[in-house]
Amino acid sequence: MWGAICGYDKRPETEQKHIANAFLLACLLDYRRRDKIDDPWNAVYKFFENGPEFRDDLWRKIYETPEEEWRSDFAFRRHKLHRERPPHNRLWPIAEAITYWFDGDARLIWKDKDAFSTLARLHWIGAGEQISRMIVGALKDCGYVKGKGDPKADVRICRVIGRSILGEAIPTSRPFSAIRICREIHPDDPWELDGPLWLLGEKTCTSIAPDCDRCYLRERCAYFQKNRTM
Numbered sequence: 492m493w494g495a496i497c498g499y500d501k502r503p504e505t506e507q508k509h510i511a512n513a514f515l516l517a518c519l520l521d522y523r524r525r526d527k528i529d530d531p532w533n534a535v536y537k538f539f540e541n542g543p544e545f546r547d548d549l550w551r552k553i554y555e556t557p558e559e560e561w562r563s564d565f566a567f568r569r570h571k572l573h574r575e576r577p578p579h580n581r582l583w584p585i586a587e588a589i590t591y592w593f594d595g596d597a598r599l600i601w602k603d604k605d606a607f608s609t610l611a612r613l614h615w616i617g618a619g620e621q622i623s624r625m626i627v628g629a630l631k632d633c634g635y636v637k638g639k640g641d642p643k644a645d646v647r648i649c650r651v652i653g654r655s656i657l658g659e660a661i662p663t664s665r666p667f668s669a670i671r672i673c674r675e676i677h678p679d680d681p682w683e684l685d686g687p688l689w690l691l692g693e694k695t696c697t698s699i700a701p702d703c704d705r706c707y708l709r710e711r712c713a714y715f716q717k718n719r720t721m
């Protein structure tokens with residue numbers, strides 16, 4: 492997903508707003524594995540194909556759709572942005588905030604802002620705490636904002652950090668416990684732990700059967716040490 496936003500400012504001005512808005516929409520959808528369509532860009536670009544009126548002024552067009560209409564069965568089925576209703580419905584108040592405060596242009600959320608200010612703005616428009624962290628991280632990776640960031644403490648990162656440091660996975664209901672540990676491990680920029688931890692949680696430290704024999708954290712992992720001596 493980062494591929495689309497990195498370098499968008501080198502594209503013609505007429506495309507930049509569209510790309511930034513599409514990137515933000517794809518992030519807000521926050522697909523999980525069970526959503527089957529694991530690339531939210533597919534859903535976003537099908538959405539634009541089916542509704543070309545949204546392409547150039549996405550947030551304003553959503554906001555101009557009466558809220559009841561946006562929340563209707565018809566709109567949910569027509570736009571096919573998400574398999575569940577709440578992620579679809581919540582786009583309307585977010586569109587309202589982006590239209591009112593940022594002129595419908597996602598770029599203005601992060602333009603000339605540091606990571607912390609961008610995080611606060613995303614959180615404030617209703618993007619959600621962990622999704623906001625992910626968006627800030629993507630913008631940092633692409634060089635659009637500077638400063639420290641936190642990882643998006645999803646189920647994988649809570650699992651790997653919890654097992655390796657505490658000996659058991661941290662419940663996703665307590666994401667800040669994982670974030671706090673990441674801040675202690677890598678205070679310069681905890682966001683830099685996001686990618687490696689996510690990969691470990693996806694490929695090696697899986698929920699059912701962690702493959703500790705292939706894990707580079709093994710010798711320092713509290714979960715591995717605890718279970719080895721049992």
Ligand code: SF4
Pocket residue numbers: 651654655695696697701702703704706707708709712713714715
């Ligand atoms: S050693 Fe095992 S439990 Fe620990 S982080 Fe690696 S895979 Fe997970």
